Amino acid sequence: MDDEGAVAPRVLDNKRDASKYRVLVEIAARQPAVSQGEIAEVLGVTSQAVSDYVRELVERGYVEKRGRGRYEVTKEGVDWLITRTDALSEFVSRVSEDVLGSVDVDAAIAIDPVSEGDEVRLTMRDGVLHATAERAGETSADGETPGGGETPATAIAVTGGVAGEAIGVTEFEGVVEYDPGVVTVIPVPVVTEGKPPSVEAVTERVNDEGFVAIAGTEAYALAMRAGIDPEIRFGTVDAVPQAALRGLDVLLLVSTDELSRHTTQLRESSVRYEVHDPVGDSS
DSSP, X not given: OOGGGOOSOGGGTSHHHHHHHHHHHHHHHHOSBOOHHHHHHHHTSOHHHHHHHHHHHHHHTSEEEEETTEXXXXXXXXXXXXXXXXXXXXXXXXXXXXXXXXXOOEEEEESSOBOTTOEEEEEEETTEEEEEEOOTTOOOTTSOOTTOSSOOEEEEESSOBOTTSEEEEEEEESOOOOOOOEEEEEEEOOTTTOOOOOHHHHHHHHXXXXXXXXXXXXXXXXXXXXXXXXXXXXSHHHHHHHHHHTTOOEEEEEEHHHHHHHXXXXXXXXXXXXXXOHHHHHO
């Protein structure tokens, strides 16, 4: 039976079908002047093999020869490529979603050396997942005994690494214990609305909160005057809630014309926040 009626990606069935597909793709990309030698080099086969494939494609009506070294893909050839490409796309999508998607692998920072296959204990630090090897009787680099206290969140390392490297972890059990952060919002009036808060009103909050985000030019100017190097400067509407949900307390300096967008997103993300207006409080 000719493979034109197949639903599955038949180009994966054998090397010849796959090579024929690739040769047709290369002809389509290079037409009308087609060098069989260049195609052979790309595919890693001999020029004679490419010549055989081209001859078969011509016989099938997928390619039309218009002179020495000149070829064009026919409408039938384009249709054949489309159907095979669609089948491949569906196959790749299924592999990605159903096969690879079922293997839930996340990244974590190794606190101490971890080997592939180790059981690791998971903790959240500075908004990033960390892993330490669970070895009986040992104390990890953080000074804690793995597995002590309440039942920890654990996983299996699929890649190893030294302390500080990112490793892959899977087969998660338990829940990583951490408290969501709180966002402290300080509105900064736009230039047409009045003076900004004092530098002192900001710096006293920075000492408490530590993690700083800014939104708007007026907020940026205030941060620079206060000697603050913010962790987040762009995309703060999405970034600030994500930081808080990962356990970080955030101080957000936001120009008043940006304020409502940020507070709306914080509410929709179920993030706790407090608005402190030093300008309004002092008036």
